Amino acid sequence: MSVPFVVLIPARLQSSRLPNKPLADLGGRAMVVRVAERAKQTGAERVVVATDSQEIIDVCAQYGVEAVMTRADHDNGTERLAEAANLLGLAPEAIIVNVQGDEPMIDPKLIQQVALYLHQNPVPVATAAHFVRSAQDFNNPNVVKVVLNKRQEALYFSRAPIPFPRDDMAVVLQGADDKLPPVLRHIGIYGYRAQFLATYHQMQASPLEQIEKLEQLRILWHGHAIGVVVTDNIPVAGVDTLEDLQRMQAHFQA
Secondary structure (H helix, E strand, C coil), rough: CCCCEEEEEECCCCCCCCHHCCCCEECCEEEEEEEHHHHHHHCCCCEEEECCCCHHHHHCCCCHHHHEEHHHHHHHHHHHHHHHHHHHCCCCCCCECCCCCCCCCCCCCHHHHHHHHHHHHCEEEEEEEEECHHHHHHHCCCCCCCEECCEEEEEEECCCCCCCCCCCCHHHHHHCCCCCCCEEEEEEEEEEEEEHHHHHHHCCCCHHHHHHHCCHHHHHCCCCCCEEECCCCCCCCCCCCHHHHHHHHHHCCC
8 A cells, every 4th residue: 555655864964973974975876865765766755855965955966866955953853854844845744754864775665664654543653663682782772672552652762671571681681582571672764744743843852852862752751642663674774883884885885
């Protein structure tokens, strides 16, 4: 089943760890262009890069990728999307899927799944998760975990090991993968209804968001639901470090 949706790709030029990351060369194309090309494989009505850089807009134009200029002072990518949705004049009911600009290997089917979930369920936001398979990931604060209610909506996201297996935590800490409870790892892809993005733009930052450094906690803190697509496909890691970039460059040069 296909549904109409728009993909927005936030791409900020400056990065504390990898400056100019969206423009990094991957087999002759900038990373942000590679991301847009993957997103176009979904059949989305529009794929638009939302950026604060004229250089990124110029590179996108070379490859026929639509881009829109947004302010440079946004606190996070979701605020950038809210401005982009307004600039593009998207209808309030439009479904928007946020694809990160450092995910050049994102599975187009995952983007479609998130859009479809939002189309079929009365929630303002959708995201995705997959099951954690190792105690190492469970205990890794860089692996964000999520717990769900019976409606497959997020109860909480955390860098901490949740849900906490009281009776088996000692052996889990020692690396016993077979003692893991059903644990879900959050995948950083989001679907929104355009009208909700306008609401998010006006929301006060939450204390939980500031403690965990997870912007999606702002949504839960203000009482809004986030539906979660549980997928069996573990996505290819994006580009956060120099080592990630070198791995991705080797892939596209192969």
